[in-house]
Amino acid sequence: MFRLEARTSTPAWFNLALPLLAIGATLILCSGLIALAGAGVVEAYGVMFSASLGDSYAVTETLVRATPMIFTGLAVAVAFRAKFWNIGAEGQLLAGAVASCAVGAIPMPGPLAMLLMALAGAAAGAAVALIPATLRVKFRVDDVVSSLLLNSVIFYALMALIEGPWKDSFSGYPISPPIEDTANFPVLLEGTRLHLGVVAALVAAPLIWFVVARTTLGFRIRVTGENPEAARYGGINVERVLISTALLSGALAGLAGVGEVGGVHFQVMSDISPGYGYSGIVVAMLARLNPLGVVPAAIFLAAVMTGAEAMSRATGVPAFLSEVIQGTALLAMLVALLFTAYRIRRVGTAK
Amino acid sequence: MSAVLEQIFQVGFLAAIIRIATPLAFATLGEMFSERAGVLNLGIEGIMLLSAMTGFTAASLSGSLWLGVLAAVLTGALMGAVHALFTVALGLSQHVCGIGVTLFSSGLAYFLYRLIFGQQSVPPNIKGFETLPIPILSGIPVLGPAVFNQFSLVYMAMLSIPLAAFVLYRTPWGLSVRMVGENPRAADSAGVSVIATRFQAVILGGALMGLAGAFLSMAQFNAFTFGVVSGRGWVAIALVVFGRWDPWRSAGAALLFAFVDALQLRMQASGLGHIPYEAFLMLPFIFTIVAMAVMSRNAVAPSALLKPFRREER
Numbered sequence: 001m002f003r004l005e006a007r008t009s010t011p012a013w014f015n016l017a018l019p020l021l022a023i024g025a026t027l028i029l030c031s032g033l034i035a036l037a038g039a040g041v042v043e044a045y046g047v048m049f050s051a052s053l054g055d056s057y058a059v060t061e062t063l064v065r066a067t068p069m070i071f072t073g074l075a076v077a078v079a080f081r082a083k084f085w086n087i088g089a090e091g092q093l094l095a096g097a098v099a100s101c102a103v104g105a106i107p108m109p110g111p112l113a114m115l116l117m118a119l120a121g122a123a124a125g126a127a128v129a130l131i132p133a134t135l136r137v138k139f140r141v142d143d144v145v146s147s148l149l150l151n152s153v154i155f156y157a158l159m160a161l162i163e164g165p166w167k168d169s170f171s172g173y174p175i176s177p178p179i180e181d182t183a184n185f186p187v188l189l190e191g192t193r194l195h196l197g198v199v200a201a202l203v204a205a206p207l208i209w210f211v212v213a214r215t216t217l218g219f220r221i222r223v224t225g226e227n228p229e230a231a232r233y234g235g236i237n238v239e240r241v242l243i244s245t246a247l248l249s250g251a252l253a254g255l256a257g258v259g260e261v262g263g264v265h266f267q268v269m270s271d272i273s274p275g276y277g278y279s280g281i282v283v284a285m286l287a288r289l290n291p292l293g294v295v296p297a298a299i300f301l302a303a304v305m306t307g308a309e310a311m312s313r314a315t316g317v318p319a320f321l322s323e324v325i326q327g328t329a330l331l332a333m334l335v336a337l338l339f340t341a342y343r344i345r346r347v348g349t350a351k
Numbered sequence: 352m353s354a355v356l357e358q359i360f361q362v363g364f365l366a367a368i369i370r371i372a373t374p375l376a377f378a379t380l381g382e383m384f385s386e387r388a389g390v391l392n393l394g395i396e397g398i399m400l401l402s403a404m405t406g407f408t409a410a411s412l413s414g415s416l417w418l419g420v421l422a423a424v425l426t427g428a429l430m431g432a433v434h435a436l437f438t439v440a441l442g443l444s445q446h447v448c449g450i451g452v453t454l455f456s457s458g459l460a461y462f463l464y465r466l467i468f469g470q471q472s473v474p475p476n477i478k479g480f481e482t483l484p485i486p487i488l489s490g491i492p493v494l495g496p497a498v499f500n501q502f503s504l505v506y507m508a509m510l511s512i513p514l515a516a517f518v519l520y521r522t523p524w525g526l527s528v529r530m531v532g533e534n535p536r537a538a539d540s541a542g543v544s545v546i547a548t549r550f551q552a553v554i555l556g557g558a559l560m561g562l563a564g565a566f567l568s569m570a571q572f573n574a575f576t577f578g579v580v581s582g583r584g585w586v587a588i589a590l591v592v593f594g595r596w597d598p599w600r601s602a603g604a605a606l607l608f609a610f611v612d613a614l615q616l617r618m619q620a621s622g623l624g625h626i627p628y629e630a631f632l633m634l635p636f637i638f639t640i641v642a643m644a645v646m647s648r649n650a651v652a653p654s655a656l657l658k659p660f661r662r663e664e665r
Binding site for chain 2: 033036037085087131135139141142144145146148149150152153156157159160163164278281282285318320321322323324325326327328330331334335337338
């Protein structure tokens, strides 16, 4: 006989083992779809791996792809720690992209432009995140629903801009004018797209870890998330913590948009984000809401995305497999998290 | 202003409201059943998309629209069961599971659609449902052609509202659903299986979401596109809050939303000056957010919403 038993603590190696377990289960489950498409499972995953992590150029491409998801992953991780259910990272990213694009189009010295782009993007993302947080604190409106609905509002606002005042009058395409050349983020490795934003993301992760784990604000965020009653009893202004969390979370998501404008696209178009905001939720959960874990989790998803495109070209398996993998990985991770709450014990008969 | 009023009372406008409201009504009732049992289903957006895809595919391959509807309903029910497995049986976070179900279902819908139909410059379409005028009733001036000359799925949506109210308020099963959503501990003591009832409610909800998807790809657009749902699932979640978890009010909320949506389509078509059409597209979403803020004071969510039930934990 087996029995489920509540666990009081989990060993540290779980932080690594659970995501790996979830990812392994995901790849096994999704191999069924590869077989259904009539391709060899080993071959398909092989192409995926070599195209995303197989050589140094592929690695830089994967890092570029991971950058926005590191930012949205951090945004979601911080928010979920306080149980502020920010599902709006997608809209906050778009707002950040638009704001940084507007600033980047103004002629000024490069370093100043980049700094102002980052500030504007972060501010725009924070402003968007403030809406669901305020609605929750002041009007008790469910933050999940309001932050979700705002994604659509922001998307249409972006469309209105690029099909209206920002429309390329020369080509007629719905794309914004490009930012100034001097505002383009410098490329760090000749012949690659590895830009300054990638480094910013890799620095942001330990920084946010420090904020969450070692500062007063981080302490307040954690207590508010774990036990709002205790937080209130301990003199913490829970409402204010939720607002601060939203501002931090939205700013991080906004920075994801800044990186895409300054380092990858240099302008804004309707498909500037293929759902990086939603992927941030997957990243944050795979990382167990730990900012340091966000980096490898984002790199994994980025590798799947870049790899899926190459796999599709080589084997004919639709590249949408990467979306299925994301969803499956999220669900698999949730199931794997059960092992942190329970353990399976053999009981009875054997004795 | 009088021009606007004139438009509102046109037959075409009334008919458009009802057509727009139909998938929302199915989806909203589906989400309502799930939430009344205590389970938030954020998988709705993906479930509608996957059902729209399977329904379209089944109809297109078999040539039978009703077989397509059946496929969509079964898909919805199956994905409802998946969501219930994670949230009810395993007691995992309803928020995150729902997002997971949506990501998974949309990914699967895109993947299978591309696998079956390949990449085509013009998306394949089917001959969708045709309107079915109801004798006598469709002869009523204005109201007749608008309300009683519709697709059979529209009539199903109209009938499902009183039916949902009856099931929820007048049947023993409906009582069980409300009990497990309000006070699962008491329901358990009274001999109601919390787990089974929640499973049933979420599966029924999924089936209704499947009908919403079927309507979109087989009556409204007669094709499957990646934007076929485009946020309607999220809107349904808001409409449930707006409709205070009641079938009648929720359906009313769907109608109100459809009115705003139809109005924006008209204003868009009439080329109202220089206002970009996107402003009209975002209008329903802004309207919903504002409405939620106004309504939230009176909103009484089921007490056990978002709370997993584990019998051994007392």
